[in-house]
Amino acid sequence: MSRLALPAHLSSSNRRESMTQVPIWFERKFEFSFPVELYPNLLARLRGTPARLEEMVRGRSHTIMIQKAEQKWSPQEHAGHLLDLEPLWLASVGDYVAGSDQLTVADLTNRKTDEANYNASSLRKILDEFHNARQRLLVLAEELDASSFDRAIPHPRLKTSMRLVDHLYFVAEHRSSSRADMGTG
Numbered sequence: 001m002s003r004l005a006l007p008a009h010l011s012s013s014n015r016r017e018s019m020t021q022v023p024i025w026f027e028r029k030f031e032f033s034f035p036v037e038l039y040p041n042l043l044a045r046l047r048g049t050p051a052r053l054e055e056m057v058r059g060r061s062h063t064i065m066i067q068k069a070e071q072k073w074s075p076q077e078h079a080g081h082l083l084d085l086e087p088l089w090l091a092s093v094g095d096y097v098a099g100s101d102q103l104t105v106a107d108l109t110n111r112k113t114d115e116a117n118y119n120a121s122s123l124r125k126i127l128d129e130f131h132n133a134r135q136r137l138l139v140l141a142e143e144l145d146a147s148s149f150d151r152a153i154p155h156p157r158l159k160t161s162m163r164l165v166d167h168l169y170f171v172a173e174h175r176s177s178s179r180a181d182m183g184t185g
Contacts (some may be wrong), residue, residue, distance in 0.1 A: 032166035039149040042168040047138055049172070050131040053079060057123065066119040073113065079126050080118030081110065082174070086133035089171045093140050096151050096164045103167070105156045141168065 057065060057075060065076040073081065091104040118126060144164070152161040155170075162170065 032160075032162060032169070034165075034169075036150045036163060036165045039146070039165045039168065042165060042172060043138060043141060045172045046134065046141075046168060049082075050127070050134050053082065053130065054127050057127075062123070065123055074119055076121075076123055076126065077113060077116075077118045079123065079130065080116055080121070081113040083126055083130040083133060084110075084112045084116065085171075085174065086130065086137060089167075090133075090137050090140065092167055093137065093144075093164070095153055096148060096167070097140075097144070099151075100153060102154050102156055103162070108157065137171075 057079065060075070066074045068074045068077075085106075088104060088106050095103050141164075149165040149168075150163050152163045152166075154160070155162045155167075
């Protein structure tokens with residue numbers, strides 16, 4: 001019995017591929033209209049990020065983890081980039097606590113990641129440091145009064161005000177964008 005061949009644009013693998021394509025980070029548009037009461041869900045999502053990152057890279061050879069495609073970061077460098085961003089996320093939560101006029105500005109050139117030489121580092125060390133850094137962010141966020149999650153501060157790149165709960169969503173989504181660049185869709 002022969003199977004009917006679907007046109008390429010209707011095949012399940014092509015539909016699955018297009019549905020899992022994550023837009024380039026700087027091209028992403030964000031809508032922050034969800035209720036602030038979702039902050040416990042966002043904290044849970046952020047708490048699970050180190051485990052999900054480890055799961056994405058588990059079993060991959062060192063050669064694959066340090067392989068650069070098209071002059072872009074390797075999967076290991078992407079993991080290092082997530083680590084590099086943790087101080088920024090922590091500083092931004094501090095901006096909410098301090099009532100700053102604007103969130104801390106990011107280095108949009110990603111110089112720290114480019115100079116870190118993560119491919120020469122141990123992946124285990126990167127993962128452990130990321131886990132520890134994320135714990136520091138969560139401890140600070142979990143100590144905050146629930147009313148602070150509704151406080152809004154302008155984001156310098158997005159040119160829009162973000163509540164603390166929006167910032168946590170932004171942090172969680174950054175990991176999702178890196179997932180595609182790690183070759184894990």
